[in-house]
Amino acid sequence: MKAAAGTSTDATLLSPEELHARLRQVGEERYHHRHPFHVMMHEGQLSRGQLQAWALNRYYYQSRIPIKDAIILSRSEDAEFRRAWRKRVVDHDGDATHEGGIERWIKLAEATGLDRERVLRGAEVLPATHYAVDAYLELVRGRTFLEAVASSLTELFSRDLIALRMDRLRQHYPWLSGGLDYFTARLDQAPEDARFASQWVIEHAHTRAEQELAIAALRAKCDILWAQLDALYFAYVQPGWPPPGAFRIEES
């Protein structure tokens, strides 16, 4: 099979605009805004139990984000980079005066009707969620530093998705409206983070081969987000089955 146009390793360096366009194209094709689980969410077709399964599983992802960012911090020898990237850890873990994204996500999960301790314990998270999220940690730990940074670029696409989601959650699930602070904060944080990271990637991908590695890392990250929704959809939407021990939706 020939490499598709989108995975060409042609030796010509892409211009910043071309690289940016290629990164955007990955988002168009592979970002999880297209996933049927999100489509159902935005159309108001998910039950409260399905939203609980989503909040509970995605908590595992959220809880690993500052760890992921600390791994990236630990790999940089540039204090300026570290000072910029450090913000992400603070955004998620909070500080003396602000609660962080993880706490806000717990409040969202509570708004779905889940008990905080149950969310924190995480015993009912799908194994497939663990595998996908842990693959993200492995990516930022094991690939080149450029790829680790590039994998964060899904944030280029997240503002639009979050804005749509907040609108639709309020419309279809008004009982969730008190739990949306996480998304409110991300509306500003994500684009700011994406600007820094995309600028950094464009400046530090010096060869076409490095540019292609950065594009592939973003694709890999999209796969990781997509796989988490696949696992949710098939365990809780289709007449599938959560594996032994995983969260089960209570009949109401």
Place this chain on the structure above:
Amino acid sequence: MKAAAGTSTDATLLSPEELHARLRQVGEERYHHRHPFHVMMHEGQLSRGQLQAWALNRYYYQSRIPIKDAIILSRSEDAEFRRAWRKRVVDHDGDATHEGGIERWIKLAEATGLDRERVLRGAEVLPATHYAVDAYLELVRGRTFLEAVASSLTELFSRDLIALRMDRLRQHYPWLSGGLDYFTARLDQAPEDARFASQWVIEHAHTRAEQELAIAALRAKCDILWAQLDALYFAYVQPGWPPPGAFRIEES
């Protein structure tokens, strides 16, 4: 939530028979012989395309088995253990006079109608397969040595499944019959490996806490096998969707 009887951490050491029974119980509840994808396979309900998806994805698992065993080898300081465990690497990679299990699996994949190069390239393997298999490598790399060895104990249950499978594949998919050498070899290899590993685990789990860790490692391995079939089922059996770039079944 109280710990279920099966996850008690009661401090009383289990007898060898009790530990063996607990391990067997994990297999009864969680081994992938119960998975609907296997049930369909054994009832002759899978199409050739679905069997191709299975062979192609499981090739990634097969290709990582000797790497997994080499990690375990690398963690043992006991030459006697290493001499015993080394057999597994040979079984899968082959030697000057015998083809190994990986080559036999490729032949099975070819018998489904797939091109060898396509299988080896692995570009169409589901991301969820990668994540689950890589979680197995991470388990044997990162947990205690006892847990790494105990995770192999799914082999306690594999002979019965393989014997059933060979019978049913011959019955329902006679065109596959020429590709079953992998399973023929495993009929003897797996029980031999399981005897050594279960004996070793029973002798080296000195406390109840260690026994529980061994049981939990076996459960974790069952989750890894199960998740691989979930990914296949939902991408290729239910009216689901393989993610962008994954293997697609050709209309025939």
